[in-house]
Amino acid sequence: MADPSSSDRFLVTAALPYANGPIHIGHLAGAYLPADLYVRYQRLTGRDVAFVCGSDEMGVAILMRALREDRTPEDIIDTYHPQIRDNFERFGMSFDHYGRTSSDTHTETTQDFFRVLDGKDAFELKTEEQLYDPEAEMFLADRFVTGTCPVCGYEEAYGDQCEQCGSTLSPTELEDPRSTLTDATPELRETTHWYLPLEEMQPPLEDWIDTHPEWKNNVLGQIQSWFNDGLKSRAITRDVPWGVPVPEEVAARHGLEAEGKVIYVWFDAPIGYISATKEWAAQQGTPNAWTDYWQDEDTTLVHFIGKDNIIFHCLMFPSMLMEHGDYVLPDNVPANEFLTLEGEKLSTSRGWAVWLHEYLDDFADERHTADLLRYALAATLPETADADFRWEEFQRRVNGELANVFGNFVHRTLTFAHRYFDGEVPPLQAPSAADRAMLDALQDAPAAVAAAYDDFRTRDAVSETMGLARRGNQYFNETEPWHTHDTDPQACANTIHISLQVCASLAVLLEPVVPSAAAALRTRLGLTDVRTSTPGPDPPSAAGWHDAGTPLLAAGASLPADPEADPLFQKIDDDTIEAQIEKLRDRAARHESSSPDTTDMPDDLDALSAPISFDDFMALDLRAGTITAAEPVPDADTLLCLQVDIGLEERQILAGVAEQMAPDDLVGLNIVVVANMEPKEMFGLESQGMVLMAEEPDGTFVPVTTDAENGSVVR
């Protein structure tokens, strides 16, 4: 349970979006929307909040893409940064500042940070051999190397991962490695890099995490998992031509050349939060104000991220901040899980996503376009587990909740006020038990919703707020003003008075979720002197969040003329929803047919691999052999150590089949082995070949057997 009075200054960050593609609903549900709701709520309570974000523009992926598309990295980020920034704005993200990591401020801030840590000897330097492209004259980052996957034989595996079989690789494991830049064969060269010795930071990190038992389960669980494995030193510099340069004097201090070395993207990216805060402070005309947010113990720092970012925000960045010493550590990192779409994982490469810019365009004709998606997503946030977004659910949220429950309550209330009370707030006199019960419920609402926001139970906060509108409808029905306006005019006046107060409170309490509709409602109520949820100061007299528990409208106040009396929300028709679903399926189908990539078919037969030449095939030396002995490998779960007679000699071969086969099942089998595999050591034992097995669709291994004499060549 967060204590709202523990701090009145908040620094809130939302994960920096990577500037090589547009934003989709998964990003919004994971980090951006919950952050914006939280921040808007905090601002309405009157707290001092700085909400920063920005584009993450460094890193190898952007460089890769630039090279692949024959563009410059600057060109890529200059395309996506404005697009992301503008779409965030259209979606209603209320950042105090949205920066970018290609800014001068960011370069300076990152270099300063690096300099300070180096000066404190927080880093260690290691010299290792890495792949170097002699033609391009540069070291190759993992993803700049392709080659044959040693696991599945896929020829286009990347240096860090094989996209065919999903294996995690290191670039030096690839067979027949090639540079993606020049197609040259890379060579090994020595290079020196800075490492952050996270294993040394583990004890202080564990102590610190122990002070936060209130963090979300999924976050603490993930952290514990990393602690159990033991943190490892991570390289924080790279030899690539895109990134924040390693400061020359820092390199010189170690007798090294800074040329060509940059700070790795995960080191500089979180510092982007700091540089964005600096830029914001400077634009406010108070350049030093950023230190109030980053270096004052009374500040509450909250990082909103998706679950893929937990490690960086809960372990790496905090350890950097700890090592630096001048900074506050995050008070909470309420990471969300993932959003699925129509029951399936989002996949940008398969075209399975709803893009923010497309939504904004497709629904541009609706009233309060952004609010509709904000509400639907806010009600479905993957807070405790993965959650599913469905278009039909979206329609139901909009039609059934925003329009029917909230919009209709407002509409029927305003209709009465204009029709029977000359567009004025009628006076409240001698309230009935039902009237008082409604006022009591109104009084409790702000605190109840606030508690949910403070605890990062955003979904609850939203449903709790909508509950007030439901309660309003209930009250309206119960008091039957359409009857009392003939039989008991004062009772009717009381109903409309109180219903208007409920509308006014909803205009405040729903502001974080549906800011556009809430503003429209305030206009209709003539409610002007209330705080805004957007950046910038409010008049001291302005009513805020907790004032929404008491009547905000004065009796006799006139409501602005409302000749049209348009409902707040229109309903979305079935055709619109069907069109969206169809659009999604069409795009997925097109991606399916345009790429033969079938890695998402684990239970089916693997797709056929790309053709190879006869020479490629002849490079394999396959031999008939007999398994003469088999025993488990100590400590290994899947490996058996086999002795195989291949005619010319006896080989020791490790096979990953222990889960399915007992040693006795294998001894005596006449099988086929790959005799010219390069040896590989595992668990202290050398494997000198590979026993061929067919893998059935359900994963069952079937040995490839032969009756041929041992040593026979198999072609």
Place this chain on the structure above:
RNA sequence: GGCGUGGUAGCUCAGCUGGUUAGAGCGUCGGAUUCAUAACCCGGAGGUCGAGGGUUCAAAUCCCUCCCACGCUACCA
């Protein structure tokens, strides 16, 4: 394989520091009403709380095993 998170009504989820008849919204069935965007309001039906053990006077809630989904990671040579 290891670790993590989840598996509760047809659907989406809450409850899970053990304790009255397991809750909400939607859907469904029925009723009431007509001010309002065929909206709103009331009520009923509907659950072996993933499976199986165990602890306890008492378990959705604690412990063990297993199954499934997702994520991270590893020993597929």
